[in-house]
Amino acid sequence: MLALRLARGSRPLVQLRRLLVAAAAAGTGFLLLATVGHAAGHPTTAGDSLVRLLWCAAPLAATAQLAVSVARSDPAARLQRGMAAAGLGPFRLTLIAASATALTCLLGVLVSLVVFFRLRGDLGGSPTTALDADLLGAGHPVPFLGALMLLALVPLTAAGATAFSLRPRAGGDPRHGDHRPRVDTPTALPWGIALTAAGLAIEAYASRGAIPPGGLLPLPGRLIGSPPGVLAGWALSACGLVLSGPGLVHVCGRMLCSGRPGSLRLLSGRVLQQESQRIGRPLGVVCAVASGTYAAAKVYEASPTSPFGPLTGIGAVVVLACATVSALTAAVESRAARAHTTAALRRLGAPASVLYRAAALRTSALVIVLGPLTWVVAETATLPLVH
Template structure:
């Protein structure tokens, strides 16, 4: 009840972010229900239904990441003055944030269940997708307990990840569950190694393109995917995510190289300090952009393969979630620097200096992450188009 009351009394922008989490949960829930509908309509094709279900892991992970990012920027999840005396310590605030995240996700998955049942015609009236019965399994009974169990995975995963991310920290040097230091992240070598290993696995196991351009089917046309290619893509994406904090730190080092002025030094130090906070969401964004570029390039050479509606839904959910997560991380970083920004303003720093420093950080990140993302995408595409 407390989580519901806090949600009702939140700022409109906070409510908008929670509604975005609910919308992402609805899209992921619809994909999970589509996999269940295919299994209900094709009881003998268990392998195909399992493959459809496994493809839902990417939207589920993206939705979970977005839910965690939104929870971290929620003012209600921060320990304020007087909360401990009222019985809301760090542990209870963490549980409250997890409950609020679960509530938003439950609203989304229930909406997806209603839409799914309406499209199948289970709520009365004609089925909307009767022209394509394989899409949602229309005309076949849907096991409601199984549907509810599948849908429960979304709020449970989001709530568990939120609780893990916002858990109370007792180590010295932590504020708002993030280390505020300028120590270099240690994941860059591991990220580079995993990316290289993923590209090597993909090159070794990629199938030869047939006469009709048949390569790596996506969700909706996903049956027959080469496991080695999928494993290679997953390793390369994981490598980019692990290397993200180190790449952000490297961007800050490049800004501070040579004899930097006050503006370059300020921008570089901010990137180095915020590399732990910004690195993972930006790494996920680079991984998704790399995979999208590779998929567009590969399927541009295979016009005989069409992209199904489930592919469009899954891609939209993933892109929207990772982009919003990166923006939420930037907002969290800005909130964490609020005292420093206020101190600079009191010292007489004009607003234009701070704006130019922000633009300089964006340019540095683009120059470092952009070419790397394009290179990984090109190398991942080469074995599939030649």
Template sequence: MLALRLARGAHPLVLLRRLLVAAASAGTGFLLLAALGHAAAHPATATDALVRLLWCAVPVAATTQLAVSAARTDPASRPQRGMSAAGLGPVRLTLIAATSTAVSCVLGSFFALLVFLALRGDLGGATATGSATELLGAGSPLPLAGALILLAVVPLMAAAATAVVLRPRKDARAGRRGVRAATGTGDPLTAMDTNSTRSSVPAALPWGITLTAAGLALEVYVSRGSADADTLLPLPERLIGSPPGVLAGWALSALGLVLAGPGLTQLSGRLLAAGRPGAVRLLAGRVLQEESRRIGRPLGVLCAVASGTYAAAMVYDAAPTRPLGPLTGLGAALVLACVTASALTAALEARWARTHTTAALRRLGTPRSLLHRASALRILALLLVLGPLTWAIAELAALPLLH
């Protein structure tokens, strides 16, 4: 009940993020129900049904990431002064955040169930025909227990991930208090310089580069000797003839990009602050280094999804006889929307985290135009570093499938 009251009185931007989580949950729930309906209508093709269900794990993971990102930026999940005395300590706030996430996902899943049943013609409307019969399994009984279990996957995973990510950490709270004290009483640039020099390049960067290279090498090795792109298409519409090694190579490359995201972001900040930078370059570079661990992982996920989407589009162009199915298009659009919203939410969280630093800079007389130029320079640096890298990995991933 408290979670519902907090949701009702939340800021419109917070409500918008929760609405996005509900919409993502609805899209993922619809894909899960479509896989179940197809399996119920075609009991002889159990392998095809299992493959369709396994591909739904990608939208489930993207929706979970979006839900966690939205919960991290929710003001109701942050400890406030006097809330512990009212019985709302860190543990209780974590439970409230997990409950709010679960409620948003349940609403989206319920809406997906209504739309799915309406399209199948199970709600007393017109009987479904054509593609709805093939894709949604219209005309065959839908197992209610299986549908409810699948619809509960997204709310349970999102709530559990939110509880794990937002669980109280004594060391993290002490570190944040130390950073705020440093930025509030001293020179903010000096404070950021101290933190950035202490934090070296993340240890996951070499692992990310290694996994990306291993994934590309595995894909080249598996696809060697086969010139028929029609049998190598690793997309949900025609997965039966796809070599498992190709999918494993894509997965390794994507995981490598995700792991390398924080390190690449920090290296972008170091390049900006290299040499004898001016005030704008110095501020932009040090902020990127300070926020690399917060925004690097969502940016890595975004780069991995963009790389996979670009490579898949190239493979589809090489095999024009395979049209992009509506469920595949829905899944791709859902994943792209979720990872993009997660990256933007992480950027908002980073902006909130440096509020004290920005206030200290304003007290020192820093003009707003300089802060805006520094923000634009950070975005430009990330585009120049991550954009070509994402394009190159996508080209290398798709190249073996085109020959």
């Protein structure tokens, strides 16, 4: 009840972010329901339904990432003065944030449930012609309890990820009212690089003979028979990029501060080092999504056909939108965290142009480092698939 009251009293921008989380949950829930409908309409092809369910892991993970980013930027989830005296300590604030995330995602999956049954024609009328009736299993009964249990994955996963991300830590809570960030040096960069390399190696090994000449890596909605090893390789590579994000941002900051930096380079580098934990993970997600999008485009460009189905489009929109909104939310949160420092610089007489140039320098450094890396990973991932 407290989580619902806090959600109702939030600012319009916070409400907009929650609506975006609900929309992402609705898209992911619709894909899960489409998997159930396909399984109901094709009981003899359990393998195809399993492949469709595996492809739903990407939008599910993207939705959870967006939910975590929105929860971290929610003012109601930060520890303010006087809250502890009222019984709202870090642990209870974490539970409130997780509950609010679960409620938001629950709203989205309920909308997807209504839309799914409406498109199938189960709520009256004939099945819609916008989607192939075979994709939703129209005309075949869907186990309602099983559909609800599968839909519960969305709010449970998002709430669990939120609780884990915002949990109170022994070294201090990073959600104080003054937005003080953690300044720990990222240590997961070697592990992220190793995970990415392992994913590329697994994909290269599994793709030998797994895809026929001129064939494609099947996506849900039209094609079937995806090689599990290739999917596992892509997943490991994506996880490696996400894990490497904070370390790569910290490296960018170190590069700007190397040598004999001037005030502009020093200011930009220090900000990147300080904000690496906050913006690194969302940027890693953007790199992983961009790498996967580029690889998929290259693979399907090499094929004589382009069998992108409507469910593939829905999944791609959910993943791309969640990654973009998460990165923008992290950027806004980072800017709010530096508000006191920016105000202090302005009081010392720093012109606004210096702050803009520092922001442009930080952006340029990130693009110069992360752009080629993302392209190399994507290009390496497509080599065993298109040759």
